[in-house]
Every structure is written in C-alpha cells, then in structure tokens.
Amino acid sequence: MSIDSLDPDDVDAADILGSAIERREDPSLLTGDAEYTDDIQLPEMLHMTILRSQHGHAEIEDVDTSAAEEMDGVVAVYTHDDVADESVSRDGSLLIPTGWLLDSLRQVDHPVLAKDRVRYQGDAIAVVVAEDRYVAHDATDAIDVSYDRLDASADPEAALDGEAGQLHDDAEGNVAFDWEIGDEERTEEAFDDAAHTVSLDLENQLLIANAMEPRAAVADYHPGSDELDVFMTSQNPHLHRLLMSGVIGHPEHKLRVKAPDVGGGFGCKIHHYADEALVALVTRDLERPVKWTSTRTEGYKTDAPGRGHVTTAELAMDDDANITGLRVDTKANLGAYLSTFAPAVPTYLYGTLLSGQYDIPAIHASVTGAYTNVPPVDAYRGAGRPEASFLVERLASLGAREAGVDPAEFRQKNFVSDDDFPYQTQVAVEYDSGEYGKPMEKALEAVDYDAFRERQEEAREEGRYLGIGFSCYIEACGLAPSELAGQLGAQAGLWESSLVRFHPGGTVTAFCGTSGHGQGHGTTYAQIVANELGIPYEDVEVVEGDTDEIPQGMGTYGSRSAAVGGSALVKSSQKLVEKAREIAAHQLEADPADVEFAGGEFTVSGTDRSLGIAEIAQQSYLAHDMPDDMEPGLEATSFYDPDNFVFPFGTHVAIVEVDPESGEIEFEKYVAVDDVGNQINPKIVEGQIHGGVAQGIGQALYEGAVYDGNAQLLTGSMQDYAVPKSLHIPDMETESTVTPCPHNPLGVKGVGEAGTIAAPQAVVNAVTDALQPFGVDTVEMPMTAERVWSAVNGQATAD
Numbered sequence: 088m089s090i091d092s093l094d095p096d097d098v099d100a101a102d103i104l105g106s107a108i109e110r111r112e113d114p115s116l117l118t119g120d121a122e123y124t125d126d127i128q129l130p131e132m133l134h135m136t137i138l139r140s141q142h143g144h145a146e147i148e149d150v151d152t153s154a155a156e157e158m159d160g161v162v163a164v165y166t167h168d169d170v171a172d173e174s175v176s177r178d179g180s181l182l183i184p185t186g187w188l189l190d191s192l193r194q195v196d197h198p199v200l201a202k203d204r205v206r207y208q209g210d211a212i213a214v215v216v217a218e219d220r221y222v223a224h225d226a227t228d229a230i231d232v233s234y235d236r237l238d239a240s241a242d243p244e245a246a247l248d249g250e251a252g253q254l255h256d257d258a259e260g261n262v263a264f265d266w267e268i269g270d271e272e273r274t275e276e277a278f279d280d281a282a283h284t285v286s287l288d289l290e291n292q293l294l295i296a297n298a299m300e301p302r303a304a305v306a307d308y309h310p311g312s313d314e315l316d317v318f319m320t321s322q323n324p325h326l327h328r329l330l331m332s333g334v335i336g337h338p339e340h341k342l343r344v345k346a347p348d349v350g351g352g353f354g355c356k357i358h359h360y361a362d363e364a365l366v367a368l369v370t371r372d373l374e375r376p377v378k379w380t381s382t383r384t385e386g387y388k389t390d391a392p393g394r395g396h397v398t399t400a401e402l403a404m405d406d407d408a409n410i411t412g413l414r415v416d417t418k419a420n421l422g423a424y425l426s427t428f429a430p431a432v433p434t435y436l437y438g439t440l441l442s443g444q445y446d447i448p449a450i451h452a453s454v455t456g457a458y459t460n461v462p463p464v465d466a467y468r469g470a471g472r473p474e475a476s477f478l479v480e481r482l483a484s485l486g487a488r489e490a491g492v493d494p495a496e497f498r499q500k501n502f503v504s505d506d507d508f509p510y511q512t513q514v515a516v517e518y519d520s521g522e523y524g525k526p527m528e529k530a531l532e533a534v535d536y537d538a539f540r541e542r543q544e545e546a547r548e549e550g551r552y553l554g555i556g557f558s559c560y561i562e563a564c565g566l567a568p569s570e571l572a573g574q575l576g577a578q579a580g581l582w583e584s585s586l587v588r589f590h591p592g593g594t595v596t597a598f599c600g601t602s603g604h605g606q607g608h609g610t611t612y613a614q615i616v617a618n619e620l621g622i623p624y625e626d627v628e629v630v631e632g633d634t635d636e637i638p639q640g641m642g643t644y645g646s647r648s649a650a651v652g653g654s655a656l657v658k659s660s661q662k663l664v665e666k667a668r669e670i671a672a673h674q675l676e677a678d679p680a681d682v683e684f685a686g687g688e689f690t691v692s693g694t695d696r697s698l699g700i701a702e703i704a705q706q707s708y709l710a711h712d713m714p715d716d717m718e719p720g721l722e723a724t725s726f727y728d729p730d731n732f733v734f735p736f737g738t739h740v741a742i743v744e745v746d747p748e749s750g751e752i753e754f755e756k757y758v759a760v761d762d763v764g765n766q767i768n769p770k771i772v773e774g775q776i777h778g779g780v781a782q783g784i785g786q787a788l789y790e791g792a793v794y795d796g797n798a799q800l801l802t803g804s805m806q807d808y809a810v811p812k813s814l815h816i817p818d819m820e821t822e823s824t825v826t827p828c829p830h831n832p833l834g835v836k837g838v839g840e841a842g843t844i845a846a847p848q849a850v851v852n853a854v855t856d857a858l859q860p861f862g863v864d865t866v867e868m869p870m871t872a873e874r875v876w877s878a879v880n881g882q883a884t885a886d
C-alpha cells in the first residue's frame with residue numbers, strides 16, 4: 088500500500104494533524120532553489136583545503152610547506168604548530184560521557200592538525216588557504232610530508248589483541264573503554280539450566296554514511312565586533328556552537344552557527360570534526376571569509392562511519408522454546424579518536440536494547456571499545472539499535488531452528504505481553520508502550536505465511552530456493568530525558584526548546600532547536616502548530632538550524648525531533664493559547680475559566696460571543712485594551728524534557744529467492760509494518776521507512792568499508808563502495824499499527840531510523856532460511872554473491 092500525498096488546501100483545518108499532506112520543502116529542493124553551504128559566496132572569500140595523511144598510522148618526520156607557500160594565489164599554510172593547543176576531543180568533549188558505565192573511558196587528545204603522528208588515513212596534517220579552490224588543491228599536493236610508517240589496523244579485534252600498533256599512550260592495549268551491563272551470575276545460571284543454546288559470531292560491518300551533500304563550512308569573522316559566523320552542514324548547530332566555542336576559544340554569544348539547507352546527514356553531521364573548527368580558526372586569523380568543501384573521496388576517508396561491531400552472542404532456551412538468557416561479548420570499533428557520540432550512542436544504546444521485543448529474564452553483555460586506524464566512528468543512522476536488533480533477531484531465528492519451532496511462532500511466544508507495559512528490561516531501559524503481536528499478525532497476513540511455506544516446499548522440489556526472514560525490531564529514540572543523560576555522565580541535557588510567535592498580521596513563525604536535514608520538519612512542525620492554534624497550515628512558517636534565530640537547541644539525531652521538538656512546539660503553543668485566552672476573556676468581559684478554545688476561536692461558554700486567535704494576536708500588539716499588568720505581544724518559549732525515551736517497534740519480513748549456483752539474491756517481497764505511535768504525517772512516515780529500509784538492504788547486500796592490513800581504505804569511492812541504486816531496492820509494502828506514546832503530548836514515537844534498524848536481519852534471515860537445505864545458518868554482511876556461493880559450497884570467502 089502506498090499513501091497518496093494530499094494538497095493541504097484539500098484538508099480540513101481540524102484534520103491537519105495526521106494528514107498525509109505533501110512536503111512543503113520539496114519545490115525548492117527539486118528546482119535547485121535550495122541554498123547549501125557550498126552555494127554561499129561572500130565577498131573576498133578564500134578557499135581552504137586540507138592535506139590528509141596517506142597512511143593509516145605513521146610518525147610524521149617532516150612537513151615541508153615551502154613549495155606550497157610560494158605558489159601564486161596561496162594566502163597561508165598552517166601546520167600543527169600554528170594551531171598547537173586546539174584539540175577536538177579534549178576541548179570539544181562536552182558530550183563524551185565520563186560516569187556510570189564509562190568509568191573506564193580513556194579519553195585521548197585529537198589535535199585539529201596532527202602533531203607528530205597520524206592515526207588514520209585522512210587525519211588532517213596541514214591546511215592551505217588560497218584565492219581559489221583549484222590553487223588551494225594544487226598547493227596541497229605540493230606539500231611534502233615524510234612519514235615513518237607504523238603498524239596499523241582497522242579491525243577492533245586485531246587492535247585489542249595487540250596485532251596493530253599502540254595508537255595512544257593514554258590508552259593501553261588500544262582499549263577506549265570496557266563496560267558491562269546486566270546480571271552476569273543470573274545469566275550464567277540460565278545457560279547452566281538451558282535445554283537449548285545457540286551461539287553466533289557476528290560482524291556488523293563498518294558503513295560509510297554517504298549523505299548526498301558532502302560536508303562543508305563557510306566561516307566569516309567580523310573583527311570590529313569579534314563576531315564569528317559559521318555556516319556549515321550541521322545536524323545540530325547549537326551543539327556545534329557549544330563544542331566549537333570550547334575548541335577554538337571563542338565565546339558562544341559571539342559565535343553563530345547556521346545550517347543552511349543540508350543534503351542529508353544520516354548521523355555523519357552530528358560529530359564535531361576538526362575540519363569545521365579549522366575553517367573558523369583560519370577566518371579569525373586572516374580576517375577574510377573562508378570556505379571549505381569536502382570532496383567525495385575526502386568524505387569517504389573522513390566522514391564518521393558507523394557500526395563496526397564484532398560480537399559473539401549466545402541464547403539460552405528452556406525445553407518449551409522460551410528464551411531464558413542472553414550473553415553477549417562485543418568489540419566496538421571507535422576509530423582513531425573518540426567522536427562526539429561514539430562512546431555513547433553506538434555502544435550504550437546498543438547494550439540497553441538487547442532485550443529486543445522479548446521478555447528475557449537474564450541478560451549480560453560486555454562491550455569493549457577499541458581505538459583503531461579508521462576515522463572516529465559515530466552514530467550512523469540507527470546507531471546502537473541496528474546492532475542490537477541484528478543480534479537479537481539473528482539469534483531468534485537460529486534459536487527457533489534449534490528448538491524446533493517455527494520462527495514466527497518462536498517470536499510470538501517470547502514477546503513481552505501487552506499487559507506487561509511499561510516493561511522493565513534487564514538492561515536498564517523501561518519500554519513505554521507496545522503491542523508486539525499486532526505488527527507480526529499484519530505482516531504474516533501480508534505475506535500469506537502458511538501459503539508461503541507450502542510454496543517454499545514446492546519450489547525446493549523444483550530446485551528453487553525461497554526464504555522468508557523476520558525482523559521484530561525495537562528502537563529507543565526521542566533521545567532524552569536529561570536526568571538519564573546526566574546519570575550516564577553526558578555533559579549536556581537532552582531537552583528541546585521552541586518559540587512560537589504570532590505576528591500582528593495573524594501569521595505565525597515556529598522556531599525549534601532541532602535541525603532537519605531531509606526529514607520534512609517544515610511540513611510536520613507546521614501541522615503541529617496549526618493544529619494547536621487552530622489556524623491555517625499555510626500561516627505557519629518553521630525556522631530551524633540557526634543559533635542566532637533560535638534561543639537554544641539540541642539538534643536532530645536519534646529520531647528525536649517529532650517526539651521532543653514536536654512536543655516543545657506543543658508546549659509553546661499551549662502557553663501562547665493561555666495568554667491569548669486571558670486577553671480574549673478580558674475583551675469579552677468574561678472569566679478566563681469560562682472561555683473555551685476550539686478551532687482557533689475563543690468563545691464564552693454557552694454564548695455566541697467569540698474572538699479569533701489571529702484577532703487576539705493583533706490586539707496583543709496594539710495593546711490598547713489588555714488585562715492589568717499583562718505585557719504586549721503574543722509569543723511563548725518553552726523547554727520540553729521528556730520523561731522517557733520513546734520505543735517504536737515493528738515487524739519487517741523479507742521474502743527472497745537465492746540462486747545457489749551463482750549466489751545471487753532476488754527479492755520477491757518486502758513487508759514493513761511499523762508502529763511509531765500517532766503519525767503526524769503518514770506520507771512522511773512512509774518516506775522515512777522507505778529510505779531507512781533502502782539503507783538496511785544496502786547494509787545487508789552491498790555496503791561495507793574495506794580496509795587493507797595497513798588500514799588503507801580500499802573502498803574509497805562510489806565505484807568501490809556499493810551504494811544500492813533504486814533498481815536494487817524492491818517495492819515495499821508498508822503498513823502500520825498505532826500504539827501511542829503515553830508520555831508525550833503528541834503520542835508520537837520516532838521513525839527516522841526504524842527502517843535501517845529493521846531491514847538487515849530481515850534480509851539475512853530470509854537468505855539463511857532459503858539456504859537451509861544446504862545447512863547454511865549464517866552469511867556475513869554484505870551478502871555478496873561470492874559470500875553466498877561460498878557459504879553454499881562450504882568454502883572460505885576470498886576476504
């Protein structure tokens with residue numbers, strides 16, 4: 088089923104929230120009218136390029152910049168000594184947790200320009216600033232660096248086993264941290280008493296984020312006022328302002344960070360990189376505007392990648408196929424330095440979601456973070472949750488097989504039951520609400536499960552291998568609450584802030600501290616505010632992504648914007664309505680308690696005396712007739728700090744046919760049934776699911792960063808790194824169930840990462856189901872034809 092977009096003019100105002108209206112941001116994006124960072128041209132602007140390490144790990148013996156400096160058009164060349172004390176991880180580390188689970192964290196310096204050692208291919212060594220970008224690139228090539236190569240590894244296990252060199256003096260054995268979660272003793276007992284156990288070695292491979300727009304920054308320093316403007320490809324301008332202020336030593340109130348139109352992020356634009364800080368340092372030094380735009384190749388080497396987990400996982404079951412225990416040991420690749428979120432999202436959130444949709448009485452997980460010679464790893468779409476869901480759902484399929492139970496039935500019998508919500512897991516989090524059976528039932532119906540199994544049998548007799556794979560995922564998003572972030576040691580809150588302003592003419596601007604970069608916030612936020620204020624949707628404009636316009640904010644990641652930003656907008660709108668009610672009551676000569684508000688009208692109960700909210704707005708600015716002591720104007724600001732995460736869930740099912748002769752995989756069907764609570768805009772929800780599933784299929788079948796034994800990236804371009812094209816992605820059937828979130832005013836749960844979290848294991852489970860006649864229980868991702876063929880033929884793969 089595909090949802091048709093609606094013209095907002097055809098939707099009744101009362102129905103605007105929840106309608107599939109078309110995205111208002113698309114015309115500008117599709118006609119080239121959008122303004123991305125690289126489109127910005129400022130008078131006298133200089134261009135910056137960055138010389139990056141060729142090697143995965145090396146001592147720098149010498150950097151000779153003389154030839155570059157002499158080139159026509161080169162304005163300046165900087166090396167470490169020119170920016171000596173700036174460190175991205177030390178000075179910009181406010182989000183790196185230091186408490187509770189991470190007492191063992193070994194934080195290391197990440198100089199903005201390498202001092203005497205480079206730790207990944209792409210580590211920044213020098214900066215060239217020139218009158219145009221071509222000269223800057225040529226001059227960068229003219230810099231001569233002498234390296235003394237060191238042992239390197241991109242593999243967390245090898246780095247921890249001492250097979251790679253030691254990366255940092257302060258991190259013995261390349262251990263960045265080592266933490267455990269759950270109850271080890273109880274889990275041991277569960278395994279001792281188990282009737283069945285299964286064990287899996289899993290690799291959740293390193294992925295390159297591939298946002299459509301490469302990272303870029305334009306910085307402009309105004310010496311007279313000491314004000315510094317930074318326009319950049321950011322998912323979270325306020326956080327970047329905070330972190331950059333620490334790194335470059337510029338006061339926050341004189342630092343403006345603005346994200347113009349941003350062409351996707353998928354988590355790679357959350358991290359505070361050295362590169363953008365360098366642009367700011369250089370403009371301040373030269374007192375001229377400076378632009379840096381990453382090339383695609385540069386991005387492949389430096390954009391924060393995601394995943395990189397190597398895991399051994401075991402499941403214990405009783406003789407009735409009930410899950411009794413889960414034991415997990417993970418080595419997580421953190422890259423050469425700590426990124427802004429890597430010690431938290433891809434590992435904390437991972438550990439806390441290991442119960443999946445299941446009632447598991449005993450869980451124990453240990454996670455070791457490893458420094459390796461790849462770029463700092465961060466929160467690529469879904470981080471932490473895809474790794475957990477992949478593990479749990481791969482084990483569920485294997486466990487069902489071991490216990491001799493159908494995989495759908497195995498899942499159904501182990502689901503947390505509807506009566507058990509809120510459900511306290513054994514791994515810290517409490518699921519807010521859920522009805523896990525419903526998406527599964529819908530999905531089984533959509534694939535006509537019983538008939539499929541018959542078809543599968545018949546096909547096998549004809550030498551054709553069909554397989555079905557289930558993925559019953561759980562996701563924790565709407566990142567918050569701040570108190571929990573504090574307990575985890577994060578040096579930041581996770582609230583969201585908003586401002587809703589009525590203009591005297593009756594239109595509204597809604598400001599929010601999130602920063603959309605493809606998710607359609609301009610549309611969905613306007614739907615929320617129009618609904619709360621009872622005014623036409625067209626009368627609401629949404630502003631995000633600019634620290635000068637929006638009081639405060641925490642940005643867009645962790646599928647938090649609808650749940651946290653949307654709720655902040657509801658809160659501000661409601662505050663504004665309360666002020667308007669008092670003005671209306673005053674002018675209607677009634678008690679505010681007797682004035683009702685509905686459909687944008689304030690009415691004295693039981694009468695036909697009423698005033699519209701737009702009229703009240705006008706009156707509030709005229710201020711000729713206001714209640715005593717009330718200030719003029721009609722706007723409200725609020726901070727919303729949620730009580731809990733939100734926990735979307737769903738069931739995805741893939742049906743594939745595998746050719747054992749060639750190893751090729753073909754999709755027959757992909758069904759996604761997702762429960763993201765109430766939906767603000769079902770069309771946008773569907774689009775988010777489509778995009779996420781495409782990325783999940785990409786991970787299952789095509790994508791994976793490959794490094795050689797010297798930590799050289801072998802998949803350094805789109806010719807070598809297989810991003811799926813539209814023809815590789817099957818038509819999807821998307822359906823939903825609705826279990827409202829009980830603790831936010833919209834009843835919404837996040838959707839931005841759901842597809843990515845759900846898809847990989849649906850596909851892997853389908854392929855291994857197809858290959859049961861060959862005794863194949865596991866194929867590593869990406870499941871290339873060669874890997875599938877090798878699994879069928881019992882051969883080791885070439886890699």
Ligand code: MCN
Pocket residue numbers: 298350351352353354467468469603604605606607608611612643644645646647648649650763764765766767768769771772775778835836837838839840
């Ligand atoms: N929405 C809705 N009803 C719900 C939940 C959400 O209508 N119940 C709408 C929201 O209002 C919003 C969109 O769906 O317009 C996504 O909302 P949400 O799930 O809150 O996620 P965020 O807006 O916070 O976006 C972040 C999320 C993440 S973490 C990644 S990574 C990702 C993703 O969004 N990166 C994206 N989707 C992306 N989509 C695009 N085009 N580009 C990216 O870089």
